[in-house]
Amino acid sequence: MDAYRSGENKVITIYDIAKEAGVSASTVSRVLTNNAHVRNEKKQRVLELIEKYDFKPNAMARGLSDTRSKVIGIITADIRNPFYADVFVACEVAAQKAGYTVMLCNALGERMQEEKLLEKLQEQRVDVVIQMGGRVDDLVSDASYVEKVNKLMNNIPMVVTGKLDGTQCYQVRIDAMKCIDLLMEHLIELGHREIALIGGRMNVLSTFEKFQRYKQNLSRYKIAFKEALTVEDGGYDYETGYARMNKMLDQGIRPTAVIAINDFAAVGIVRSIQEHGLGIPQDISVVSYDNTYVSELVSPKLTTIDYNYESFGEQLIETAIASIEGGENPKLQLIPPTLIVRGSSGKVPEIIG
Amino acid sequence: MDAYRSGENKVITIYDIAKEAGVSASTVSRVLTNNAHVRNEKKQRVLELIEKYDFKPNAMARGLSDTRSKVIGIITADIRNPFYADVFVACEVAAQKAGYTVMLCNALGERMQEEKLLEKLQEQRVDVVIQMGGRVDDLVSDASYVEKVNKLMNNIPMVVTGKLDGTQCYQVRIDAMKCIDLLMEHLIELGHREIALIGGRMNVLSTFEKFQRYKQNLSRYKIAFKEALTVEDGGYDYETGYARMNKMLDQGIRPTAVIAINDFAAVGIVRSIQEHGLGIPQDISVVSYDNTYVSELVSPKLTTIDYNYESFGEQLIETAIASIEGGENPKLQLIPPTLIVRGSSGKVPEIIG
């Protein structure tokens, strides 16, 4: 018994349908695509047979003949990260509405993988690729990746959630500066002036932007910048938040509020603060970015930044489709964030130890 | 300016390569597939041109001609759930090793979606589909879905992480009974006899199995079954854990250990216990299933069940590929779980209130 016995049940083609319906294949194709008028009587006969045989047109054949696969390739840095999972799902929904299929490729957090995935998507002849995270987050774009993308873009347009200097990629990106503005305004309104920044790497565009804007905001509010309140380099995970906060508190540095680079880091920070016998938000407020479900899993729940994932996904897909179908779109679009206030942030403590 | 201007940069085909290399298209094809010997000199010339033009063979054309797309379709109940994300990633890695591409379709937690996704994958002519969660978790398989799958399986084999009665699907599923055995043995060794079960729905196969086995184990250890310690029906989320545990404690029911249906429910349970002024594990031990990163996010970290996602994914993919290529595989394979002991479980308290 070799292979899957497809012989048993021959897969139906439009020719089979055509033959049995007593029409030509073109006619069947016409009812399939709805691109031309077919006499109603024939149309019905064809439709019935399609139903009868549970016929599904071969997407590959279709893609081959009209050179449009109707699939959107999506590269994520790591789908296990709920941020990407949320955006991806939003994209999938939006794509489906528009009659497109998405194909997810996951870089597993390894930047080396990204080039390979690009090739894979190219082989699949996706109509457009969307890249979320990874190399497109770089403050300084990797030259060899840029070259790769430029080659790809001879045939396939690309939209990214960050940037890629030296390419013509469409950018649909979260307004990082606005994010930190919201967080800082919120904290300053609550009376905080000792605001720490924890997590993230400065070679990541959004992190860099947040850091710059943080300093600008401080001076706008006439607050002195303190090196000790910002941790130069870290990751985006629980461990980073936990370790950095521990270090800060152990050194006797005592911010009244902490901005975590994302929800994961925030959880680590929360843990560290609580283990030091301090209360949130009575002693220290903690806020973060992303509004993933993680932000509702900790106690207290996190004040965080939301992006409206649904419309983020829609905009990504809309831009992607416009780029294939010739619509006009600005090269750069910014997603407006909103503040979600929960229990982790509160008024600055009256007396500071 | 209409559509993406692919005209600017004609996409290269094997004919272009063949022409410039002064060979036939078949020769180019041969070096591409490595299926036959080509004189080294020609081979080199072709390879150079492929490099020069960054040529990538069209996967659709390839799939059309050999009627094997080399893509594995994967349906998940919800990729935002880290359990599925972990399994999916493991599958992707395994598939890539085997020269296959995966295509993820997400049912968004809506069972109605699953049939549509099946159709979509059928159109894409995936070689095999793997379904994780959703309808294949049902204790009693949905008849109309079974019918759909049986039609599909005339042409495309299918492997599921649960079961689908009345179909010939391959099953690669977690050994649910062994899971609860591990958990209960662990707890009983620690001296627990008042063990609660929280979360999950009885119409879900794995949950049902766990419940049955729970009762069997109790009687094996000569522990009386108490209705009050098991909550008939719930979900798989934080809220379920939180609400059910609250209810139990508020009613004065005081287990010394709780088995949560998954890490999310466990977090809710932990929260509830802590809010009741009780300690974990001093007063109550909490254990759960899945070993997602959530289990390391709570404090104390959770004792939980792990499945070795990597090998789970490999087995899924291996079975999938065997089913297309004609390998022999048992219809049902069980994934052995392992126990991960962390801080949330400890010895039963000496004196029980």
Place this chain on the structure above:
DNA sequence: GTGAAAGCGCTAACAC
């Protein structure tokens, strides 16, 4: 409105 025929880019069977 509808059929015939060409072609999308590749693989594989067949000759030489």
Place this chain on the structure above:
DNA sequence: GTGTTAGCGCTTTCAC
């Protein structure tokens, strides 16, 4: 070894 040829299943002119 290598070129020629015939499809794979669909869409799309082009006639009629």
